[in-house]
Amino acid sequence: MVDFTFTEEQEMIRESVRDFAQAKITPIALEMEKTKKIPLDVIKGMAELGLLACTADEKYGGAGLDAVTTGIIGEELGRADPTGSIPVFWLVQASWGYLFNKYGTEQAKKEIFPKVCSGEWFLGIATTESDAGSDVNGTRTMIKKVDDGFIVSGEKMYISGVREAHTNGGGHLTIAHQDLEKGTRGMTMFYLPLTDKGITPTYADDMGREGISCGGFSIDDVKIPPHYILGEENKGFYYVHEGYEYARGLIAAICAAAGQKSLENGMDYIKQRKMFGTYLGKFEEVNFRLAEHYTRMHMLKNMAFEALLSIDLEQAGKATRFETAKKIAMAKMFASDWACAAANDVMQWQGAFGYTHECVDNAIYRAVRSFAWAEGAKEIMKMIVARELLGKDFVAYK
Known part of the structure; x- marks a missing residue:
């Protein structure tokens, strides 16, 4: 326990x-x-x-x-x-x-x-490209070593915080192929300032979380100094997954909290709203769904903090890299689905008002929906858990 x-x-x-x-x-x-x-x-x-x-x-x-x-x-x-x-x-x-x-x-x-x-x-993260999301090895961005630094060329897309970094200052941790023939063993991770010449941003309109920008940027022979490289060259593929896992644990905790908050909004509503002369909260269809969602949010929170604790234990040498990866993937696997389902039912309870932008649960639904992809799609989470249960011989992509 x-x-x-x-x-x-x-x-x-x-x-x-x-x-x-x-x-x-x-x-x-x-x-x-x-x-x-x-x-x-x-x-x-x-x-x-x-x-x-x-x-x-x-x-x-x-x-x-x-x-x-x-x-x-x-x-x-x-x-x-x-x-x-x-x-x-x-x-x-x-x-x-x-x-x-x-x-x-x-x-x-x-x-x-x-x-x-x-x-x-x-400070952001930029690994995703138009044709490369969860498959990090599919990236086409290249980094080339020169005498006094590195030259980066390529593009990134569906990145959070592009406008914030490009306009106000800062940059994104980025990954690129340094040696294509080595595949994942030839990828290098580095810090890329988004204010440098050669960076051209583009922007996309997300369905939610609109207070932070989403977009991409082209990288046209941008030169970075050697001290912007993270860790060792050609080991970026392994570093980036540590960052993914930390983010996934936080995403699970955020989804649990957002879903719980939506349920609290819903409880306030169904205890006051009457239909056919009785409170909405008395209807079995409503209170049974509430019980199910509340239980899922409780489980999700526990899985999130068990996963985050595993990160801390790993840093202290008390947990393995693979055990942490499994717990993180388990926590994130259904985080978006469960939080979305909770918010969706709360919207349903509120009738037509739930479909308006004035309904905060509408915003919650649109926000947590994004986490089904962010920092690794839920399908990838299933692959990670199955890999740790069955072994690498049962990984479909090898």
Whole structure:
């Protein structure tokens, strides 16, 4: 039995994040669907609380938080913002800040983290391309070593935070082939500034989480210095999956919190709304579905924190890489489906109002739907779990 009793310090962090989120985020959340941006005072407030890139070491301006504590923050942001904009803005920097903190060079971390943690710059992840999503090896972007650095050419698409980094400053951790003949063993990971010449952004309109931009960018012979390389050359494929897993754990926690919040909205409604002279909550079709969704959200939260704990245990040498990967995949596998189903039924209970943009559960549905793909599609999660159960001989893509 895993003990998920949080420490006094973790509960204090939860309380401070909840107070901030409920006061500063919830009141303006739906406005972000119209303005298409997160208010600057919210970003600065998050920075002052130490929430941005909170997994970075304190010496770089971060809070040095472990995965479980980071998941607590994700929960509170997931409850507070039905649009999912701020949770995505935050989780990308938390999870990939973790990877950058682990594998980035000292020079790069001193240069980049202070501006990210202060909210001045954005730190993102850019692996997806038009024809390469969960299949990272399918990327066509190339990185070539030259005498005084590296030259990058290619394109990335369906990336969060393109406008934030290109306009305000910052960049994305990126992966490219350095040696095509080596396949996944010839891929290198690096930090790519989106403000450099040779970067041309494009933008896409998402169905949800509209407060943070989505789009892509072309990379036309952009030169980066050697200290922007993460870890060793040609090992980027292995590094990137550590970042994916951290993000997947946070996504599961956020989905559980968002789904739970939607159910609470629904409970308030069905206890007040009457149909045919009786409360809606008395109908078996309604209260049975509530019971099922509530149970799934409870299970999802437990799986999310068990997975995040496994990340912390792995760092301490008390869990294996593959056991962590399995628990993470299990947690994320149905996170989007279950949260979407909960929000969808809450919308149904509210009738025609549930179909309007004024209904916060409508926003929750559209936000958590994106997590069925983000940081690895649910089908990939199933493949990971099956691989760990049956062994690599039963992997279909080999």
